[in-house]
Every structure is written in structure tokens, then in C-alpha cells.
Amino acid sequence: MIKVLFVCLGNICRSPMAEGIFRQLVEQAGLSGQITCDSAGTSSYHIGDLPDRRMRQTSKSYGIELTHCARQLHRRDFEEFDYLVAMDESNYAHIASHTGYRSEHKDKVLLMRTHDEIPSVSNVPDPYYGQLDEFEEVYRILLHANKRFLNYLIQRHKLAE
Ligand code: 4NP
Secondary structure, eight states: OEEEEEEESSSSSHHHHHHHHHHHHHHHTTOTTTEEEEEEESSSTTTTOOOOHHHHHHHHTTTOOOOOOOOBOOTTHHHHOSEEEESSHHHHHHHHTSTTOOGGGGGGEEEGGGGSSOTTOOOOOOOTTSOHHHHHHHHHHHHHHHHHHHHHHHHHTTOOO
16 A cells, blocks of 8 residues: 655645545545555644635535544654655655654655646645635646646556556
């Protein structure tokens, strides 16, 4: 089983949506028996909270129900997951400075937009202080990036769809 952890700051906006979109793509590809996913935040701000209402509303309009309860990144996540996918460079830096992080974990920490074709744009923007249309924009970015990330996993691990 390949285990993927999506990571943002609060674990109530970007990473739970990334988790929901990715899970839907994995199911559509018939790969649920081979890939599993979860999400976490680098901060403790929203531990136990459901995703932001605007994020749930946006996801629901695309057929994705977000029921994840926010949790904080833990040192055991570095052993448990094969990939830790950061939403932005700040999350990435936080992961790399976490007490659970060791140099041999470097290859499993990625930026969500690493596989996008626009190499100069590396961050999934944080919509928390934005308007509803910014949540829509994050959905589009995450759908695109997750399709590419899943294709990368399929090729790298020679998964049969
Ligand atoms: P997220 O968004 O990292 O995508 O979950 C945020 C959620 C909450 C806060 C910041 C960003 N906050 O400052 O509470």
C-alpha cells in the first residue's frame, strides 16, 4: 500500500481538499486497494475541527464530502507515510525542520505543484482569508496537480489501473 499525507498549515482548507480530490481520483482509477491518503496541519490551531465551511461547500459542489477532523503533523508520520505532500514552500520548510524529520526522509517530501507544468509557480495559495472564488481556484489547482501526481505514482510504482 502506498500511503500519501497531504500537509498544509491549518489542515482545514487546502490539505483536506487535496485529500478528498486525490481519494476520488484514486477511486476513479480503481486504485483504492493500492493507494491510501490522509492529511495533517503543521500548526495546532484547528485540531479536531472539520474543514472550513467554505471548503466543504466548494468540495460538495464537485461531489466530494469532506469529513476529515484536523490533526497536527506528528513525528510518526515520517515513518508511516511514503509521501508527505506540502501545499506551499512554508509548509515544506516546516516539515523539513520538524523533530521527526531526518535526512533520509528528504525524498518523500514533495511540493503539491512539483508535477505542474509551470515550474515557477510552486505554491497552492492559502484561501483562508479570501473570498469564495479563491476556494474555487484552489479546487482547480488541486484537481490539476493531483491528476499529475497520481500519474507520477502510477508510473513510478508501475501500478495497473
Ligand atoms: P490551510 O488554511 O492551511 O489551507 O488549512 C489555513 C487555515 C487556518 C489558518 C491559516 C491557514 N489560520 O491561521 O487559522
